[in-house]
Amino acid sequence: MKAAPPRLILASKSASRRAMLDAAGVPYEAIPADVDERAIEAELSGAASAEIAEALSVAKAAALAPAHLDAFVLGSDSLVVVDGQRFDKPTSRENAAEHLRFFSGKTIELHSAAALVRDDTCEWTYTDLARLTVRDLSDEFIEHYLEQEWPAVGYTVGVFRIEAMGVQLFGEITGDQFTVLGMPLLPVLGALREHGVLQA
Numbered sequence: 707m708k709a710a711p712p713r714l715i716l717a718s719k720s721a722s723r724r725a726m727l728d729a730a731g732v733p734y735e736a737i738p739a740d741v742d743e744r745a746i747e748a749e750l751s752g753a754a755s756a757e758i759a760e761a762l763s764v765a766k767a768a769a770l771a772p773a774h775l776d777a778f779v780l781g782s783d784s785l786v787v788v789d790g791q792r793f794d795k796p797t798s799r800e801n802a803a804e805h806l807r808f809f810s811g812k813t814i815e816l817h818s819a820a821a822l823v824r825d826d827t828c829e830w831t832y833t834d835l836a837r838l839t840v841r842d843l844s845d846e847f848i849e850h851y852l853e854q855e856w857p858a859v860g861y862t863v864g865v866f867r868i869e870a871m872g873v874q875l876f877g878e879i880t881g882d883q884f885t886v887l888g889m890p891l892l893p894v895l896g897a898l899r900e901h902g903v904l905q906a
């Protein structure tokens with residue numbers, strides 16, 4: 707009798723991350739992780755953006771692991787850097803417009819990270835970078851865009867849903883599509899196979 711694979715917990719409230727795992731046919735339970743992301747970022751203020759995204763991914767997974775011993779807990783984080791400035795999710799529609807006005811004509815560096823934690827051990831981490839070149843955005847376009855995309859884009863870093871109207875912001879995108887959506891799915895699936903959560 708083959709042992710059942712270990713359970714997977716997704717430590718996230720992200721609809722986009724849930725959608726990725728659902729589409730990939732990965733069985734999991736999604737539970738939001740209550741971590742103070744701003745406090746962690748502040749502690750790591752001098753660190754590289756990839757390190758911060760990785761640390762946040764580990765923190766989210768580690769926050770839930772003790773309550774789900776023997777399960778694997780997957781945490782993930784995305785953060786945006788433009789001209790050396792880090793941006794979190796917009797706090798209001800006006801703040802979203804401010805972000806977009808700043809991003810206009812610049813390149814967004816989107817760091818997406820993931821971590822697998824089991825009991826009190828971080829078993830695996832991964833970070834990836836995508837670059838999205840924002841075309842020159844007129845104020846009229848930004849208003850039109852937010853008419854359509856607010857409040858949905860209030861839940862996203864970079865103020866875009868690439869699978870929706872967000873694609874109209876960009877002239878060029880380099881990097882993995884899943885990294886853009888918020889989680890480096892292909893390496894995550896490899897790690898899940900490696901740890902027996904998924905059929906290899």
Ligand SMILES: Nc1nc2c(ncn2[C@@H]2O[C@H](COP(=O)(O)OP(=O)(O)OP(=O)(O)O)[C@@H](O)[C@H]2O)c(=O)[nH]1
Nearest residue numbers: 718719720722783784862863866867868886887888
């Ligand atoms: N739908 C969509 N969401 C995106 C896109 N790019 C980034 N995101 C989301 O932007 C959010 C980034 O914020 P995070 O702090 O990493 O995650 P969160 O939404 O707060 O959820 P947690 O995992 O619970 O922290 C994530 O939900 C990403 O999935 C995109 O192109 N489309």
